Amino acid sequence: MADNRWGLWSAIAFVLIAAAIGGMIPPYDTGLLTQMLIYGIFAMSLDVLHGYTGMPSLGHAAYFGLAAYVAAICSLKLGWGFEAAGAAGIAASALAAALFHLLALRTAHSYYLMITLAFSQVLWSLAVSWTDVTGGDNGLPGVLRPQIGSWSFGSTIAYFYFALAVFVVSAAMLYVFVTSPFGYALRGIRDNEMRMRALGYHVWAYKYLASIVSAAFAGVAGELYMYLNNFVSPSALSVTVSAQVLMMILVGAAGTLFGPVLGAGVFVILQYVLSTYTDRWLFVIGVIYVLLALYAPQGALIYLRDRLKARQRRSAG
């Protein structure tokens, strides 16, 4: 419980600091901060699935990219307003998860990992080859940032505050979700599915709902990302994106809501710093994965915490 409080307070502090400095720093840095918020939502959404429910997904980019594509198509080809297009995108991701998990929940563990990967790759290939609708490899450029009534979020700073508001609302909703009895049941399923079943929980329904909630918030992140760049392309659906978001929650701490947000922050900074020195970015991701797997499969944060505790114990004893 103490860990939980700690995470909550640091999240609030992060939001307050971000809100305070977002308007003062150079626009490029504001853009980075916006990216952190977007990836933060994305990482939290996967964490509901991976960290809380114990369903390791390697295809979370599917929902991220799908919502972005649907929102872009609705506003570019159908001329829908931001509210309708945005809602359609999120609904599409939730619906896709609902349909896909009718099948995917028949599998577990490694099978689930592979089938989620296959699912995201199917959407990726559709985005590449269904050129009439998706624009193929060129993607869909020219989506304008949101306009709600007379409020326009076109500028970098305005869009940052828009993303911040969405982040706060999403984080609050997810916090309520994972600290509810439902959320505790998910943790129970992760730790001992048999026992939960014996206790009379309808495990399948819990997993099913968790996957839909997770997909919907991944969709929120995907749309924010699309509006940030005014653009969506097949790379939003790629396995690299799925692997990156999984890395964020592994760098943070899976199974805590705000650890992955920190992971997202570390990720954005790392990508920014490294891109000025080298273009071997894939190599770096690979090395991070190898190190995480060998030394800190529970998450780098948890690894550091355990090391710290061990040191304290040694100096105390």
Place this chain on the structure above:
Amino acid sequence: MNFWIINTLNGLSLAMILFLLAAGLTLIFGLMHIINMAHGSFYLLGGYIAISAIRLTGDFGTGALLAVLAIAVTGVIVQRLFLARLYKQEMPQALLTLGLLFIVADVAFFTWGGDPLLVPEPRLLQGGVRFLGVIYPLYRLFLIGWGLATAFFLWAFLERTKIGAIVRAGMDDEEMVRGLGINMPLVFTAIFALGAALAAIGGVLGGPLLGMFPGADFEVALLAFVVVTVGGLGSIRGAFLGSLLVGLVDNFGNVWFPQLSLFTIFVPMVIVLALRPTGLMGRV
């Protein structure tokens, strides 16, 4: 009629490339419970090294052999140095091989560049054969034959040799096999290297058809994943049936619905998993 013959044979030749990957994937999973994300990397590296080695030696056979040996050694190193340390930890093993996939992809891009490269066809197998009113490339027929032979030898190895019996017993109850005094870590390493070598053969022999390019590792590995998901993890027979299904469906899908591409693969996967969640021949 010609359409059917040619496309069935095209589908079969793709199926045989897939089988070479899926066989290793399914053996490695069946024995060690490792989802080897880097399996496509063995395929890609095998193909690339073959291209360089053939250029260097001027001979297909020598180049191919060098490439396959190099990947088998790589397999031994990966298993001994990394995977053995994560014994029975399913998720960390998957993450580790995922990391290797990225590392190899980047190193390959750095070394061989971004343009697609073809493995040259061996001179002996160039040209076409005329039968049943069609002219069909000899190389593709050779590939189909090779795949069938590999399937037969793998079956014979697993079902008719003592080492095969040890592997099968290890799939069912590894601790009991250890208890009988058999050196399981050695068997693990050997099977992992065998799987890596089979994937490399897939890269070398598939190279003249599919070519090597950034992302080829993942593209073909994904199809192999679908194969073992459909066929059932841990079963060679399942891998063979799955390869036939996926190879044929993918080929005819690309002919009839080119815009849907991978989507057509997903349909048989959905049907199979809906009816049999562990795949056609699943052990678990």
